Amino acid sequence: MANTKLNKALNEQIKHELDSSYLYLSMASYCETINLDGFASWMKNQSIEEYEHAMKFYNFLHERGAEVELLPIDKPPKSFGSTLELFEKALENEQKVTKLIHKLYEAALEENDYPAQVMLHWFIEEQVEEEDMVRTIIEKLKMVGTQGAAILMMDRELAKRGE
Numbered sequence: 834m835a836n837t838k839l840n841k842a843l844n845e846q847i848k849h850e851l852d853s854s855y856l857y858l859s860m861a862s863y864c865e866t867i868n869l870d871g872f873a874s875w876m877k878n879q880s881i882e883e884y885e886h887a888m889k890f891y892n893f894l895h896e897r898g899a900e901v902e903l904l905p906i907d908k909p910p911k912s913f914g915s916t917l918e919l920f921e922k923a924l925e926n927e928q929k930v931t932k933l934i935h936k937l938y939e940a941a942l943e944e945n946d947y948p949a950q951v952m953l954h955w956f957i958e959e960q961v962e963e964e965d966m967v968r969t970i971i972e973k974l975k976m977v978g979t980q981g982a983a984i985l986m987m988d989r990e991l992a993k994r995g996e
């Protein structure tokens with residue numbers, strides 16, 4: 834059980850989730866520098882969620898006595914353009930993660946690994962929600978524009994997450 838192809842891929846997923854966490858933290862930092870505290874707060878919440886995702890994989894591997902080997906995480910970009918470009922980058926990242934989760938599920942099916950399949954169901958649903966949430970924000974940003982009073986209104990709306 835310990836050194837299956839799937840366990841190795843689940844271990845790699847810890848890194849991918851931490852890459853996401855780090856990316857959102859960098860996005861938060863970027864938003865702080867342009868004085869969009871609500872956007873920054875939303876991104877920090879997202880960063881924490883991604884860390885929690887990494888820990889779900891970490892705990893799952895330990896529970897089954899498999900090896901956890903922490904891999905180096907990527908340096909994220911430092912600036913992200915307009916708030917619309919920022920969320921488009923976030924969507925791109927979520928779509929990438931969705932593909933990785935689906936690949937893990939395919940491996941779990943191939944290996945008849947039922948516990949992994951059950952664990953991954955949660956992530957499959959979570960990715961649908963994540964993409965939907967980011968897409969909704971992109972649509973709203975397109976609706977109101979990314980300048981002036983509209984962006985301050987969006988900033989207040991995004992600040993509500995985690996309240």
Ligand code: MG
Pocket residue numbers: 850853882883886930
């Ligand atoms: Mg995630």
